[in-house]
Amino acid sequence: EPEVTQTPSHQVTQMGQEVILRCVPISNHLYFYWYRQILGQKVEFLVSFYNNEISEKSEIFDDQFSVERPDGSNFTLKIRSTKLEDSAMYFCAGGQTSRLVYGYTFGSGTRLTVV
Amino acid sequence: AQSVTQLGSHVSVSEGALVLLRCNYSSSVPPYLFWYVQYPNQGLQLLLKYTSAATLVKGINGFEAEFKKSETSFHLTKPSAHMSDAAEYFCAVSDIGTSYGKLTFGQGTILTVHP
Numbered sequence: 001e002p003e004v005t006q007t008p009s010h011q012v013t014q015m016g017q018e019v020i021l022r023c024v025p026i027s028n029h030l031y032f033y034w035y036r037q038i039l040g041q042k043v044e045f046l047v048s049f050y051n052n053e054i055s056e057k058s059e060i061f062d063d064q065f066s067v068e069r070p071d072g073s074n075f076t077l078k079i080r081s082t083k084l085e086d087s088a089m090y091f092c093a094g095g096q097t098s099r100l101v102y103g104y105t106f107g108s109g110t111r112l113t114v115v
Numbered sequence: 116a117q118s119v120t121q122l123g124s125h126v127s128v129s130e131g132a133l134v135l136l137r138c139n140y141s142s143s144v145p146p147y148l149f150w151y152v153q154y155p156n157q158g159l160q161l162l163l164k165y166t167s168a169a170t171l172v173k174g175i176n177g178f179e180a181e182f183k184k185s186e187t188s189f190h191l192t193k194p195s196a197h198m199s200d201a202a203e204y205f206c207a208v209s210d211i212g213t214s215y216g217k218l219t220f221g222q223g224t225i226l227t228v229h230p
Binding site: 004006031033035041042043044045048056091093095103104106107108109 | 149151161164205223
């Protein structure tokens with residue numbers, strides 16, 4: 001079964017550094033999402049992306065965050081200047097359609113630790 | 116705005132016992148409802164979903180859930196727990212009218228199965 005692949009699985013970075021989290025969606029997916037889960041807390045929506053544009057973003061997704069799909073395959077989340085509170089598990093997800101009746105597929109996540 | 120409440124952050128059952136994980140939602144419009152499971156160090160896997168068809172939904176691994184509009188609930192059950200069911204379970208909701216497929220998650224319930 002096709003998978004959404006996220007790299008790296010674990011990244012440690014110093015506060016203030018830039019990080020890029022990478023996701024390789026399933027090839028026929030058109031809609032892409034980033035979610036995060038701070039340890040012990042809910043899974044939270046960050047952003048949705050379609051047709052090379054952000055279609056919706058949450059309050060969490062401030063100017064420090066950006067997403068892009070530079071080469072038509074990888075879907076990346078960049079945090080420009082990491083803060084301690086950015087430490088979390090970040091999940092990428094994708095779907096063929098925005099209609100959730102079909103569901104979408106999550107990757108296994110990248111655990112980001114900011115020190 | 117939608118919200119999801121999962122009653123009980125930890126549930127412990129004996130192998131072979133009934134599993135009941137509770138989920139209540141609030142939504143201003145008829146929702147889509149989902150249960151996801153997360154095994155240690157893995158991503159979110161869809162267990163089942165309710166998308167306005169039958170109110171009793173059967174999923175993978177013997178799990179099922181019943182949508183009760185009058186109670187705004189979508190509790191997850193399994194008649195007989197297996198050791199392999201030990202994981203964290205997340206209930207999630209999305210408005211049918213959502214354009215871009217955003218999910219709102221509950222805080223999760225960790226299921227422990229003991230011999």
